[in-house]
Amino acid sequence: KAGVTQTPRYLIKTRGQQVTLSCSPISGHRSVSWYQQTPGQGLQFLFEYFSETQRNKGNFPGRFSGRQFSNSRSEMNVSTLELGDSALYLCASSLMGGLTLGYGYTFGSGTRLTVV
Amino acid sequence: AQTVTQSQPEMSVQEAETVTLSCTYDTSESNYYLFWYKQPPSRQMILVIRQEAYKQQNATENRFSVNFQKAAKSFSLKISDSQLGDTAMYFCAFMGHTGANSKLTFGKGITLSVRP
Numbered sequence: 463k464a465g466v467t468q469t470p471r472y473l474i475k476t477r478g479q480q481v482t483l484s485c486s487p488i489s490g491h492r493s494v495s496w497y498q499q500t501p502g503q504g505l506q507f508l509f510e511y512f513s514e515t516q517r518n519k520g521n522f523p524g525r526f527s528g529r530q531f532s533n534s535r536s537e538m539n540v541s542t543l544e545l546g547d548s549a550l551y552l553c554a555s556s557l558m559g560g561l562t563l564g565y566g567y568t569f570g571s572g573t574r575l576t577v578v
Numbered sequence: 579a580q581t582v583t584q585s586q587p588e589m590s591v592q593e594a595e596t597v598t599l600s601c602t603y604d605t606s607e608s609n610y611y612l613f614w615y616k617q618p619p620s621r622q623m624i625l626v627i628r629q630e631a632y633k634q635q636n637a638t639e640n641r642f643s644v645n646f647q648k649a650a651k652s653f654s655l656k657i658s659d660s661q662l663g664d665t666a667m668y669f670c671a672f673m674g675h676t677g678a679n680s681k682l683t684f685g686k687g688i689t690l691s692v693r694p
Contacts, residue, residue, distance in 0.1 A: 495682075497682075504684055505669065505684040507681040507682065507683070510680050510681060512680075517680060518680050550621060552621075554623070566613070566628060569615075569623035569624070570622065571620060571621045571622040572621045572622070
């Protein structure tokens with residue numbers, strides 16, 4: 463079956479702009495999580511959505527937001543981009559999320575965002 | 579809050595040999611999950627192995643096995659018969675057992691190079 467699909471793969475934006483990243487989970491998976499990966503901070507949890515509801519949130523400013531649609535696809539939005547937002551953004555899907563870790567989390571290949 | 583520490587930034591191993599990657603963590607929870615993820619240059623995070631804290635038996639997946647020492651809060655990964663395709667970054671990760679803890683906390687990662 464198809465894996466986790468993230469689009470676009472690469473993105474270049476200017477400071478002050480906003481950006482929307484997309485994640486299509488594995489068919490049947492209802493939990494979608496987002497992570498930011500940078501060389502300095504490593505992998506940091508942004509938020510998790512389950513059945514269209516945000517279930518968990520990391521320590522990021524309000525400029526970072528997300529949503530999940532009824533088909534479990536998720537989008538992540540960053541407004542008023544800063545240079546420090548340059549990172550690899552990874553999406554992970556799971557059948558139910560933290561409660562059924564027997565299935566684990568499957569990651570996508572990420573979106574590389576560069577802010578100039 | 580949970581923390582995950584990978585103190586070795588880089589390691590190198592000869593093809594066909596065995597290598598062990600170290601990871602320690604800190605938590606006040608009694609039940610949780612531990613993971614090793616592999617991130618090759620393709621950027622996709624791939625689940626290597628998973629360990630449930632309440633299971634005393636160490637997890638094994640083909641050439642990959644863990645040494646889980648709950649009292650010492652240590653979770654090392656052993657790769658036997660190393661192959662060139664094992665070259666990647668390896669991340670140790672922690673997840674709590676409750677639904678509210680549906681996020682992965684990652685270590686900084688270790689770059690493993692397998693030499694031909």
